[in-house]
Amino acid sequence: MEEILIGIASLVGLALLVLPLFSLIFGLVTRSRISGLAARVGDTESEIALLRAEVMELRTALASARAQAIAVGARTPVRVAPVVVETPPSGADARAVEAEERAVARSLPAGDGTVGSVDVLGRSDGMLKPDQALGGSPQAVGAPLQADGALLQADGAPLQAAGASLQADGASLPADGAVLQADGASSGEVEPGLTGGGEGGRQESAGGATGWGWAERQLAGNWTGILGAGAVVVGTGFFGIFAALMMPPFLRFLLVLAFAGVLGIASVILGRTPAWEALARWVRSAAAAVVLVACVGGVLFTPMRWVTSDVGGVLLVSVGVAVNLAAGLLAGGEVFAALHVVLGLLAVGMLPASASTIAVAAAVAAVGQLAVWRQPRWGAQLAVTAVAFALWHVAWLLRLPVETTDAVRHGLAIGAVLLVGIGGYVTSYRRVLAEPAWDEWGFLLHLIVQGCVAGSLAQHDLGGSMATVGMAAASVGLHRASAMARRGGAAWLFRTDRLVALGLAVGAVATLHRQDVHVVYLLLGATLVAVGWVVNEARRDDRWVLGASVGLAHALGPWAMAAAMIAGSPPHHHVAALIGAAALVLAGSAFAERWQAAEREDGGPRAWLGLGVVAGWWLLGADQVAMEDLGTWAAVVPAVAVGVLVAGRRPWPTDGLEVGLAVVLVHLVAVGGWFVGTEVLSVRTHALSVVLLGGTLGAAAVSGAATRLWGRAVAGTSLAVVLGLLTWRYTVEVSSFVPGVLWVVLSLGWLELSRLDRLAAARDGMRLLGAATFVAFLVRHGLVDLQQELMVGPVSVRGAVEVYAALVAGWWVAATRHDPPGPVAWSVEAALALAALFVALEVPPAWIAPVLAVEALVLVEVGRRIAGLERLIGWAVVVNLAALVRVAVLSSRLVDPGEGWSAWTLSLVAMAVAWGTFLRGRAAAGTEVGSAWMLGPVVAVARGVTRSAGPWLLYPWFAALAVYLAWVFSHGVLTLLWMGECFGMFAAAVWLRDGLLRRVSMAAIFVVLGRLLIYDLQSSNILVKAMVFVGSGGLLIAINALYHRFRDRFEEAT
């Protein structure tokens, strides 16, 4: 009983879905010829007036040209950019336009090739044809001849406009308003639109807007109501349609086929009329789709099922797919082809997974790729085919019966994947090599094809070393293919494939983990592969590939070393770490050499930087090794080697800084001696303190002799360091928090000193020292304070320190917010980081989301009101997103055995506050956002909010709500909830006059409708199903009502 109901409801639902889809697409495609023009009938008057003005201008321009040409007596032909004039079929306006054209034609001398003239074309079938143009030959001299914004310029040289083709559709044109447009394709030397280019562009743009508007009017104005009513009917009448199912399945199958036949005949009839060709194609396409539905239904849909054997089912569906594919490919359009490939795969995918279905699916995809072979511009078709087959393949694997043999599950499937994948890859290569220049779409397409093949093959776990061998082989294959791309001149393709090959090679090593290879060796092996790539690529010019290889080596090498350290006992792990480190030095060296060779001017420092990082890691690794097993010499030898390697490259670029470095070294030695063996504050400690302070002053004197600037810098830095160390040494035993707090106070001291007039010369330096002291506090806080859980009564000392430091950072902000952009201005970010720490560590988990939401609200308000802090609006977006993610992902999981407020309730609070943040973000519109040092992205976000708050603050809100609903509520009622959210989005869009949000909401409605028809129809609980249908239908009707009530706002927003 229920299956029957579901079947009927499915049919009704599919009809509900297919009809508006069909209607929308059909309307979009034919709008320029039929519906779009029909919608413009109301604008005919103004269009005709515009046309009249254009023609008048044209006439003036041409008359002027004629006059000049006659005056000069030249024989140079003049060509005027073609103009297409479409006017209503009848009426005084159309006749007036035609009369104007004739007047223009009459005003010009007949073109005989000897006298300067511009001819208006004769007409045929209501259209003026370019090939009927007669060559006029005026030679214009002097001032440019301007008409409708386009410039026709002649200064003695022959003035040519290709194919003078003032086309006038005249009185016999369709009644669709006047459209004046330029035919750029035939405009030759003259800029498109000598007379109508600007207008043509304008009309195109308006046409685009009309397309959106039309689709929206259809969906919001009509189909929401229709579908809503339909859904309500389906929901409430769920039990009343049983009688319609009395017909035997085979008759139902024939009935559907007959319907397809009717559509096919209609398409033939429509196709005879040129104006209806597009419609005929869609009708033919629909007929083929209906045939496919009939065939699939004949196998799978209970009300239509008449084939029961597996073989018969595959054959029947294959027939349907063949008809479907043929219709799609014969239609001649990419959209049709892609659509029918997807439909074909969907149909095959509905059959029980088996060897025959994957064979048929591969054939469908191969046919789809063949179409691209014939039409190389069909990139989207290739992408759709690749993605559709990859998804199909995953679904096939998931649905494959357990008892399926490995030969089918893996052997046949891999063969199919390789067939489709290699086909797609070759097609993609052929496409690129035909036009090797960089093409974003081509790049994306290539990645899509590769990703689909890789993703499909990855599903076949053959065990053993097959994956390793396969990935290695693929890597080698891609490596060779990239060489072909290089020879073909497609540098980007070479780069893409070479990088993917690198990834595959590293991946091949990673798969060895299934052979129980220790992770240390996995990482080491991957590092060595990357290093090998570096050595190989260093000989070439492509710095992207080289840079990526070096980057990968640097990324993996440290992990190899770190893993070796963590792994512990076996000494060979440490040896492996050393080998990895040496490989890194080799990679860095090759990179440096290559980079310096390519950019001798500025390559050095960057190369040194890379080498320095490597050397640092090596020393770290060596140090660990030395401490563990191999003795101190192991640290010394690589250190000397790195030193020789680095020093041998070029002289030290210190510019006198070595003095300062030497001073720092002395300090370090002194401080080291200061602490060794001094567990308590002894006389020795105090004496060393005095020595240290004295040494600081002496160092300042020595370094100050070099340059004044360096002297101040070294002295100030030394003093800051010594003060910080002394503070720590004398207070840490009181409490581990105290040094940090005192460092914050010290930073405040540096700031206030910098504000003294008599120290104005050292102002920037002091602020930097203060900022550095604050950074030292932050580092200490992260490493030491965070682990302290000390409480004084109910107060967390750690939290109190964070609040205090944030207040001092705020003081910094107030004092420096008008400074030029620089690192000191990051005090804002320091305060934010402390706030984030406080929230993360001190706030109960369930409260984090609302607290973050409130923080975002405050940030928006502060950024909006205080000059110099506008970037806080950008940070507000980040914090708000964190709150929303917290609500969406985590809140539903929070459990607290002693909880008062539930996470659910607090999530709602957070959502309410986030809505308020959006409202305040709207109020920030027009705020000028100042720049900030190295914070370009944040500033850009803030500027984005001031331009339009919706995409930054409101859209994430709706996204979070959707996810929250999905993870908190039962999936049975999710469609209803989501439809309610769609209604909310739609209402918000109307309220805010936000066109984009409205379109997003319409798209969301479409998606939810799909869920209603695909998911909810299959749900088992008929009562829930009825409720969801009725509720969703009611909401759709409400949306429809809202649309009609506030239609004027839609026009404004669009």
Added chain:
Amino acid sequence: MSARAVGLAALVLGGAALVAVAARSGPGDDRPSLAPAWQLVGRATQTADRAMSQASGIDEADEGAFGDELVRSGGWVRRDGPEQELVDRVLADLTTDRRKPFVYRGFVADDPQINAFAMPGGVIVVTTGLLRVMPDEAVACVVAHEVGHVELSHTLDGARSQIRHRGPLAEIAGALHAVLMRPVYSQAAEAEADTYAFAAIAASSWDKQGCVRAFEVLAEGERSGLRRELGSHPPAALRVERARAAVEL
């Protein structure tokens, strides 16, 4: 006096007051540790991991069935004796407010190691080694910690993650994830379970000092150095600190 001077004086005095407050809290541990920052990083990866795992479509009902299968295939059987009774009693006390739709089951494993662990479906296992060295209230805290893993869906996320990491490429991603991120994630999860345990014990009749004692026992055999910092669990000393703070609340 200008507003700036007042503000500055307030900040300096505030700093002095804070120093006084900090001094009252005692010296604390001045050894630097990466673990807390590591855990904070872990929260982000945990969120991403959880979001991905939730897309697997496995829900808590499946988790319950999974637990049944684990018990069956693992051969876990209830033992007679006071150790089993203790585990049962603790579980009964601590799961009265459970949110998961299945019944918790406790088992005692004959293993000299000091260990306890949770599996999907509310399966809690405590070793005899742990039961011998810890007093009852400490055992209660350990069990509360393991219940926290289940209630907070760490075990479910783990099962989902395993399922998500099927297939060669996914396995590679899983292996890299395990090497690079798992310790971070794990420390965050362990800290989360600790917090749950503190709250659960506080809401029960068990002695809150049990958590301090439990982590003190665990601290005795802890490794040192980088392995301590980046291990799967937060350093025991840090956990002792947190337990003490929870007791004082």
